[in-house]
Amino acid sequence: MDDFASDTDSDYTSYWRDWFISSRGNEYFCEIDEDYLTDRFNLTGLNTEVQYYQYALDLVTDVFDMEVDDDMREQIEKAARHLYGLVHARYIVTTRGLAKMMEKYKQGVFGKCPRVICESQHLLPMGQHDVPGVSNVKLYCAKCEDIYNPKSSRHNSIDGAYFGTSFHNIMFQVYPALMPQKTQRRYEPRIYGFRVHASAALMRWQEERREEMKERLRNRGMETSFEDEDEGDEELESEEEEVEEEQEGIDDMFEGQGQAVQ
Numbered sequence: 001m002d003d004f005a006s007d008t009d010s011d012y013t014s015y016w017r018d019w020f021i022s023s024r025g026n027e028y029f030c031e032i033d034e035d036y037l038t039d040r041f042n043l044t045g046l047n048t049e050v051q052y053y054q055y056a057l058d059l060v061t062d063v064f065d066m067e068v069d070d071d072m073r074e075q076i077e078k079a080a081r082h083l084y085g086l087v088h089a090r091y092i093v094t095t096r097g098l099a100k101m102m103e104k105y106k107q108g109v110f111g112k113c114p115r116v117i118c119e120s121q122h123l124l125p126m127g128q129h130d131v132p133g134v135s136n137v138k139l140y141c142a143k144c145e146d147i148y149n150p151k152s153s154r155h156n157s158i159d160g161a162y163f164g165t166s167f168h169n170i171m172f173q174v175y176p177a178l179m180p181q182k183t184q185r186r187y188e189p190r191i192y193g194f195r196v197h198a199s200a201a202l203m204r205w206q207e208e209r210r211e212e213m214k215e216r217l218r219n220r221g222m223e224t225s226f227e228d229e230d231e232g233d234e235e236l237e238s239e240e241e242e243v244e245e246e247q248e249g250i251d252d253m254f255e256g257q258g259q260a261v262q
Helices: 002-013 015-022 053-060 070-091 095-107 167-174 197-219 230-261
Strands: 123-126 138-141 146-148
Touching (some): 015 053, 015 070, 095 167
Antiparallel strands (some): 123 138, 138 146
């Protein structure tokens, strides 16, 4: 009898969270464990950030039983969603929260990198600020180390503080095997196989700075985690040098003919 009652209470308590997680636009969120929500230590300081804090907490934990009008109910519902988001940012950096988000990451729930060279690398949600109301959620690609806006407007309206600025970095610290190899490959603008001059000069400068950085890291015994593409780069550079030498030879030939005519 006691076991039946405890199961019933557990199902009843998880109702609001089940509804919230299954709602369209909330796919980025994971379900927060009941014991985490009921531990007051995990909610420290949130009572000053959430309006109708106690009512919102009661609603999230499904113990809210007051009769209120529709306007008040809407305000409490809004506060409950905000409270859940703030607690969510704390929960996903715990061991249990990281495990749940890792599964979503593996399944590609957060989407794939739109950069073609990243080859559909899975993304992670992140915030640019830990303070709510400053910026919306972004998606981080660990391969190109850039951030992107979500494709869906439903996801694009989620507050970035509900994921925080540290979650994606902690994820790869706890699960280093998930960290993809970074790529050095870049798109090179060309005309009939030749690099566009201004872009080529900029890319040479950037490559020089990158090689200097990698050399400093090697001297300090630090892993660069870049793909081994140096051999391919050397072959590309040698081919370009051959083309430049041929072009210089042709130019010299025409110059010699011009001097002979004079």
